[in-house]
Amino acid sequence: MTRRPTIKPKIAKTVPVLRRIVAGWRDKSETVALVPTMGALHAGHISLVHLARRRADRVVVSIFVNPAQFAPTEDFSTYPRTFATDVEMLGEEKADLVWAPANVAVMYPEGFATRIVPERAATAGLEDRFRPDFFKGVATVVAKLFTQVAPDIAVFGEKDFQQLRVVTRMARDLDLPLRVIGAPTVREKDGLAMSSRNVYLSADERAAAPTLHRVLKLCASKIAEGHSIATILSEGREAITRGGFVLDYLEARHAETLAPIASVKDGPVRLLVAAKLGTTRLIDNVGVASPSP
């Protein structure tokens, strides 16, 4: 297999170094895209880098496992960390700069006392119901990344659909001068949404995992055909449980506001799911085709 030539991306580990590099680009009137990640990169992350490359002259990829978005019971300490491989992949994809804060104190220095507390989409009763502080942690770190890098655009995956809605709204609410762009979910051949956490799955769990997307797709097509959302969701919930998952939620929501929605006539519908296989929690979502007018 021939590997593409690698140009090692620059790595900034402190805010002043980051700002100096970005300022150099700005002096040449170059545009900048940011792709925020927690590392353990896979083809889903790389698709965001590709989109960013098409939309801006320079691409910054941040790698920071953000403690503020993990609950004490969650996997912060064991979250996969593969920094050397990540940097190599980003070199192959010609990212210009990796923004990798040297340690947690670079982001949250002693005495850190300010948090962003998002509402509406962030309190829609989906992820927030199971991870009550998650979006406060996400919004706070993303607001910091936005002000540190000051990009023209920031690319987020639809894989984390509620998060995409929350950060889009936050950028508007705070008048941050950038555009948030959503990118489609990249999947394994069998439909499983790629995720850094998929490495936690045992062989049996990995074999069962694609059920989640299969059920979502089936529900979406039945709802698009005109079947009742409530009936289809209740069948979907049973199918997911029968597939060996412990279900957190399977919901139909308005794709923009994430408010509950009872019929395809009431707006674009998104189906969102979260469920556990063993100790691994998987999330996914799909759109429902709108009825023809």
Ligand code: AMP
């Ligand atoms: P994470 O490293 O999991 O925080 O994800 C960083 C970014 O990559 C987020 O915007 C995610 O939505 C996005 N992402 C994660 N998995 C995928 C995927 N399978 N397809 C597209 N984007 C993804």
